[in-house]
Amino acid sequence: MAGSSFGTIFKITTWGESHGKALGVIVDGCPAGMELCEEDIQAFLDRRKPGTSAVTTQRKESDRVEILSGVFEGKTTGTPISLIVRNESQISSDYDELKECYRPGHADFTFDAKYGFRDHRGGGRSSGRETIGRVAAGAIAAKVLESLGVSVKAYTKSIGPISIDPSMSGICTARPNTSRQCSSSAVDSAPLSSSELDDSGLTMSTQDTFDKLRLTTPTCMPDAAANEAAMAYLQKAREDQDSVGGCMECIVDGLPAGIGDPVFEKLDANLAKAIMSIGAVKAVEIGDGVAVSTRKGSENNDSFVSVTDSSATNPSEISSDTIGKALGAIGKATNHAGGILGGISDGSQIVIRAHVKPTPSIYQPQRTVNQKGEEIELQIKGRHDPVIVPRAVVVMECMTAITVLDAMLVGATSKLESLQKLYEK
């Protein structure tokens, strides 16, 4: 069936294959009147572009985006925004000998089972290039969110056994009381003194460093030392003709309380779907995630606090999770919940993690079968990333932005008074 659309009010529909003529996305339902140009989108696409470092595939694609509709005189019109990226560097012959065999860890076999045949060139529709449409659409969602004061940031948390220092991570530095639990590793960071914190509970220099590193290191790690260690680890894996897995994390700041719908359209449920739909993701965690299963209730519950009352005695503890706008000065002392209670945002930072399997394409000989069911030895050629995570980070950020924005749009009129406010005579 039609599986290439996502979202209800802000709806994206992606298309295209690894070795087809082009890939793209239709973004339908974007609010009208927002300034938008190709550079807004290109900046995001460049973050997933291949060939930019030693740890990505050497396939050369400029991945230039073209806006074909939905923008007039520099502003969104409210009608569908069609975005296209031409493929340039297809070397289909790399895949000729894969035509009749099933690569382990890839979708070759399942596409054949489902459709009776497949476009075998570079994985066809199951290729990582499919995410171009997601990223282009996510760039637009992120810009809408920015205009509402909501920011979405993803980064690499670990590659193989190498994890970032919790004190270097956006979430961990900024929120000392929550960080200790949200990491599956048990490393505690020393709490920052309050003089180091700005209004949002984060030192400006730390914030700058965090952003600069996650956007510029080849691994997308916001930690220079971990980045270096991970690069060495990746180099070793390449020499071994092997690949490695990793973990990425995404945080949403500034989201008001009250976003998400009960029961099936919970914010965390939709985030789980959005993130699990990214190829190679095998686990999704919200807040402290897996760690909650061995907790006691007395440890895991986040106390609500009054910002005003407690700020005198312990400002760093609660300031970062203050909800402020939504219901006055109510915050949480910790954020094990990752900003979501009962499927609805609580005004704290949203925290999501995704665990990514190693690239299935490795250069070592592998045992598999061909379409006739005969066992063969397979040696994969072509150009492949030794790790998927660094290029998937921006995809996670974009899927999160799309999901959060759509939740804000569908929930805009949850209260009768909101509806009346909009349609007041």
Added chain:
Amino acid sequence: MAGSSFGTIFKITTWGESHGKALGVIVDGCPAGMELCEEDIQAFLDRRKPGTSAVTTQRKESDRVEILSGVFEGKTTGTPISLIVRNESQISSDYDELKECYRPGHADFTFDAKYGFRDHRGGGRSSGRETIGRVAAGAIAAKVLESLGVSVKAYTKSIGPISIDPSMSGICTARPNTSRQCSSSAVDSAPLSSSELDDSGLTMSTQDTFDKLRLTTPTCMPDAAANEAAMAYLQKAREDQDSVGGCMECIVDGLPAGIGDPVFEKLDANLAKAIMSIGAVKAVEIGDGVAVSTRKGSENNDSFVSVTDSSATNPSEISSDTIGKALGAIGKATNHAGGILGGISDGSQIVIRAHVKPTPSIYQPQRTVNQKGEEIELQIKGRHDPVIVPRAVVVMECMTAITVLDAMLVGATSKLESLQKLYEK
């Protein structure tokens, strides 16, 4: 917005609050002509019924289901099946003093933020009783699946630090080559000798024991020793006026290869949404899940194998993951992928795990705020489960069944030849 519906062709819509008159579900799109009676559904509801053991709330509800429509002369008609369960044991006064305060870990605050006010009695719509509709609908989905040779089974994997012995778990016993990796604990089980295995790679007696235990132990653990240890651990937690978390697992057997749709409607993406939408679930894993992030590709890839060729040398290894029907005798030597590649089933067993937080209602005094933002000390009364997992297991099983069946229905005509087969003159 409307968040109480789930599914595309097989669509369920649930309704009802903890302390309202009743709860229920509409199951629309169920294929016509299937025998169905109230007992089919009651059997599932009884598995989530409260008050059945020391580790569940003592609220007494008979939770009797009534079929109001959609079944005629004992068979489904294809039109909506309306199911209702009356509430009987509401003690709303238990909640009077909670009216104006926000319980930590509950959705009180977020419902107020979203809707401006809330039904505070027992959590209202955010109560665990909301799952009655899911379970009633899931019973129907499971019966349709059974008629297609597909079985869905969930059970408790761990409670607090107590895990079942991998050799006692359905997945681990049945699939020795995959079990070692799918457990986050590193305990290996001795492989069974081939003489102990039936055609599906599982000894009949083991299968019987597994089913009996998961359905009869108070913890839903398919391991008598672990069940006992967990019961002791729970007893201790109760004495401490505390609660505990845990992990549950669900396996799907008999699902043909080719189910699920690429990109956004991937089978794992929809399962992640379905399971994450269950209250208290904070993480979802597919196959080896979190563990893949520290793997090498050479370890994590599942080799495809020809059943015929390899069966002579190592039958127990591949028989359990034989795809058989879909594409001839092609199987996988291991199942790290949990039966899904590229979002589409590969014919192997589907494996999903969910991590559940401790019950947020604990009897210890807790720090929180009231609706005015004033800090208060809260002492919760009422009747609460000390652990959510055992009663959530059947909910996970049901959400899985609904998701898998809907994927089979929407994907029924992926190939033109399937469509032609149905509509042939």
Added chain:
Amino acid sequence: MAGSSFGTIFKITTWGESHGKALGVIVDGCPAGMELCEEDIQAFLDRRKPGTSAVTTQRKESDRVEILSGVFEGKTTGTPISLIVRNESQISSDYDELKECYRPGHADFTFDAKYGFRDHRGGGRSSGRETIGRVAAGAIAAKVLESLGVSVKAYTKSIGPISIDPSMSGICTARPNTSRQCSSSAVDSAPLSSSELDDSGLTMSTQDTFDKLRLTTPTCMPDAAANEAAMAYLQKAREDQDSVGGCMECIVDGLPAGIGDPVFEKLDANLAKAIMSIGAVKAVEIGDGVAVSTRKGSENNDSFVSVTDSSATNPSEISSDTIGKALGAIGKATNHAGGILGGISDGSQIVIRAHVKPTPSIYQPQRTVNQKGEEIELQIKGRHDPVIVPRAVVVMECMTAITVLDAMLVGATSKLESLQKLYEK
């Protein structure tokens, strides 16, 4: 598949059969905080209740509605509102002999073709009683719309050859300049003098009479003379053991300009679906409808006018179609378009007409076949309306209300500035 749900944000799901235990509806996505009680809904249900006059079936049903969820302390909570109506007067034996034959004009044959068998009692799910859920849900939608200043009113326009006098019709009286064209009959009414008009271009006494008549005459005609003629015509048809068709009309006042979405989610497209989905409706017209096909552009175009400028010279002409709020003092001189241009409301009155076939159940002997394909003569017993229109009028009103409200909800954030207004810090 699941065909019993309608709407995106305000979503209704109906269930139930003519001779089952009960019928009902889930209303999901209703904004929170609106006062709602059973009487609000009962008032609408009473308008479609059978047995109230000589021209409806003599089946006696009290059709009492019960609210089972979604309302707390007299207000909607934002969660699903479950409504149930018990069947009381099923006489299934009336239908025993119909079990194996296909009634002309009914859905017996097509249900068998689709599902393989059917609930033959009273048409099962294809019965007119299915509309109970629509009406109960529509009562809620109408109440939300009322709070936004939008009113929806339906009435009978014709029964057989008997039409209401255009000057007695809500649309025609109220909007003299548009009325002449919106009627397919060519009867002109003398324009009212401006002194007879209130601010909305309608004399208060006329408005009162119109409302009183459409709600109290057995035919739902807002014209006492036509009602009498139609009653005589119906009496004759009953004596002939025959049934008759008719036409109903619905008008929406107060809808702001800008509601509806381009291309496929046009307001008129969704209204057409909503109204055509009512059993027995065979044609839907918007504005002047069928009549446009023989028009010239110079006749059919509605001129935009400035209310201020022209009001001095010809106030009665434009006041009724003033858009006012949306874009200042812009109105239309006529309303051939029925208030919709390019699928989006233009601030004028919305006008929809539906043509309803004669009740297929007639007492004359008819030629048909049984399930074996043998030709038989059929004589229908039971209790049937000689005309469907009067009881369908409230169904049309309700489906219109649901459609319009949902369009207002999904379109609430079409402009970025609306979104920012709602989420402003």
Added chain:
Amino acid sequence: MAGSSFGTIFKITTWGESHGKALGVIVDGCPAGMELCEEDIQAFLDRRKPGTSAVTTQRKESDRVEILSGVFEGKTTGTPISLIVRNESQISSDYDELKECYRPGHADFTFDAKYGFRDHRGGGRSSGRETIGRVAAGAIAAKVLESLGVSVKAYTKSIGPISIDPSMSGICTARPNTSRQCSSSAVDSAPLSSSELDDSGLTMSTQDTFDKLRLTTPTCMPDAAANEAAMAYLQKAREDQDSVGGCMECIVDGLPAGIGDPVFEKLDANLAKAIMSIGAVKAVEIGDGVAVSTRKGSENNDSFVSVTDSSATNPSEISSDTIGKALGAIGKATNHAGGILGGISDGSQIVIRAHVKPTPSIYQPQRTVNQKGEEIELQIKGRHDPVIVPRAVVVMECMTAITVLDAMLVGATSKLESLQKLYEK
């Protein structure tokens, strides 16, 4: 919100504006394994191409389609098919002076009301060029339907007062017993003798002529004389600087009984939405449509007949409405219902009519207002069709094909036995 998608399993998403860079459509959910090339699609696009006769706009567009994805080695892969048509002949300056005024009958005003501003060039998204995506997608749907033995044919029924001779129309010639009622005009045709009829009740030569005329006359009328009269009428309208309306009709042959879903997803409800969503359509009729409102039940009911029994005496009467496959030799003696009972196809020919308003762009001076609300006189320049119908006929055909195919896909598994047949081991 997102309004540019249509369909559930076979889902299309269109994009593009009249004077943007390009227009296109994503067709998602097309079954895999069907041969498809650009010429299949181009043949349909050529039918809506402008500049092909004296009665269409002189804007010159080659409207060449390019397939960008979803087709591999000449066959559909099951993944999204992206189709693009570049705009070539935009003369945006034609519209400069329209930037600030609201053209009567157009969507200028409503787009401004909804979005705050608009792309004023050629109507932007509300232009008739938007239908390029619908036609390209419909060509694919039609090809799938053809492989299932279902054909969809639309043609012009009337232009202004000029109607085709009922005996020349596909529906009227082919189905003498039903034709007399399905026309709103009261002209009867002499019944054909049975020797003139082929198996489907249609003389081959008549069928050929019908198809040739509807596809080749400038008016798309399947009647040479009416075409000539209509051309003369149009010429006169052009000389008067005016435009005219008309009526188009679409028939579906070969559709099995049982397609469509009860209540809200009725086949006629979805057809009504599909057709009403085409710009300028103001009324939709199914079967005898408007005419039913003045009928008696005894006239309007279609008797079911046994084909075998009655064929000896009156073969021409029932052969055309034989359902054959679905439920043995059961047919209908007439087809007032237009092939749909209770929202589900009955195996007879599906008949839909749409009434189209005159082109709102006329060259006569018109009264309107500008964005400031000031009244102005407007004289429209540019290139416009004097009648919309001939170019809309193929759009109606395509929307019908998309709707019918999607209904066949979503209903494929209405019976449990169909599901079991597909997934049988």
